[in-house]
Amino acid sequence: MTVRAVLGSKGHQVISVSPDAKLSAAVKILAERRIGAVMVMSGQKIEGILSERDVVRVLGERGAAVLEEPVRSVMTSKVITCHESDTVGAIMEIMTSGKFRHLPVVENDRIVGLISIGDVVKWRVAEYEREQEALQDYIKTA
Numbered sequence: 001m002t003v004r005a006v007l008g009s010k011g012h013q014v015i016s017v018s019p020d021a022k023l024s025a026a027v028k029i030l031a032e033r034r035i036g037a038v039m040v041m042s043g044q045k046i047e048g049i050l051s052e053r054d055v056v057r058v059l060g061e062r063g064a065a066v067l068e069e070p071v072r073s074v075m076t077s078k079v080i081t082c083h084e085s086d087t088v089g090a091i092m093e094i095m096t097s098g099k100f101r102h103l104p105v106v107e108n109d110r111i112v113g114l115i116s117i118g119d120v121v122k123w124r125v126a127e128y129e130r131e132q133e134a135l136q137d138y139i140k141t142a
Helices: 003-012 022-034 052-062 063-067 089-096 116-142
Strands: 037-042 047-051 102-107 110-116
Touching: 003 089, 003 110, 003 116, 022 037, 022 047, 022 052, 022 063, 037 110, 047 052, 052 063, 089 102, 089 116, 102 116, 110 116
Parallel strands: none
Antiparallel strands: 037 047, 102 110
C-alpha cells in the first residue's frame, strides 16, 4: 500500500504556523487540535516542523521563558519528506530509523499531507483485518 491510500482515508489537511509565531501559540494549536506536530511554513514553503518532542526538549533545556520565543528558534529545520507513491513499509522504515513520528507528504514541491506513525499503525491494522476477513471468506467458500 502507498502513502496515497493512507491520505485517501485520513485526509489531506495540514496544520501550519508561521516561523515567527510564538511557541506558546503553536503549543496552543497542538493542544486544541490534539495533534503531535505542526508544519512551520512561509506561504507554501516548508521552513520546518514543530513536534511535541521539540517543545518538551526545549522546555527542559531553557525553561518556560522559551514559550515567548518564535517557533523558528525551536523547530526542526531539516525536514525529511515522502511522496504519495512511497509505500507504507518504506515510510515506516524512514520514521523508525529517523526516530520521528511525523512525515510531510510532498508532490511537485507542495505539501499535500502529513502522515503520523499513528496513521501508519491504524492503516496497517485495518489492512491486516481486511486480509483476515478475506481469508475467512475464502475458507468458508472452499
